[in-house]
Amino acid sequence: MAKPSAIYGLMAEFDEPTTLVAATQHAHREGYRCMDAYSPFPIEELHEALGAHHTRLPLIVLIGGLCGCIGGYGLQDWASAMAYPINVGGKPLHSWPAFIPITFECTILAAALSAVLGMLALNGLPMPYHPVFNVPRFALASRNRFFLCIEARDPKFDVEGTRRFLETMHPREVSTVAG
Numbered sequence: 001m002a003k004p005s006a007i008y009g010l011m012a013e014f015d016e017p018t019t020l021v022a023a024t025q026h027a028h029r030e031g032y033r034c035m036d037a038y039s040p041f042p043i044e045e046l047h048e049a050l051g052a053h054h055t056r057l058p059l060i061v062l063i064g065g066l067c068g069c070i071g072g073y074g075l076q077d078w079a080s081a082m083a084y085p086i087n088v089g090g091k092p093l094h095s096w097p098a099f100i101p102i103t104f105e106c107t108i109l110a111a112a113l114s115a116v117l118g119m120l121a122l123n124g125l126p127m128p129y130h131p132v133f134n135v136p137r138f139a140l141a142s143r144n145r146f147f148l149c150i151e152a153r154d155p156k157f158d159v160e161g162t163r164r165f166l167e168t169m170h171p172r173e174v175s176t177v178a179g
Helices: 017-029 044-049 057-083 096-122 136-142 159-167
Strands: 007-014 035-038 146-151 173-178
Touching: 007 017, 007 136, 007 159, 017 035, 017 044, 017 146, 057 096, 136 146, 146 159, 159 173
Parallel strands: none
Antiparallel strands: 007 146, 007 173, 035 146
């Protein structure tokens, strides 16, 4: 006997981007916090309407850059002053001005790599499957429809109450998203 799948949430389909933004703002004012919106193109107001929080990506890039800086400088210092000390023309073994270009490049490299990997990790990518793909009409999200999904993990989520709430915003359709 097949186990019934849990509900991931409820999804409302809209025809216009302005309707989606208005619905998202209304849902946020009503106390819904675990929701996501989908559209075929970026909508600037949608980010604020979702109540999006600040990201930790700048901190990840800063830490990556500092690690690259310290690692690059430390490697050069270790190689020239400790592991292979060669006195060339009476110059000091620890010549910090010569280390600056490589230190800078290691800083940029580590910061860029941490930016890419941090962005992928924070976005949960790669994600070959998402429960919203279970809704047949969701294929229109890449063409001409706009969707608002309120997730079941939201503290205010109630299947019947949330469905009634979404229907008050006059969507084209309200679908149950199976988990």
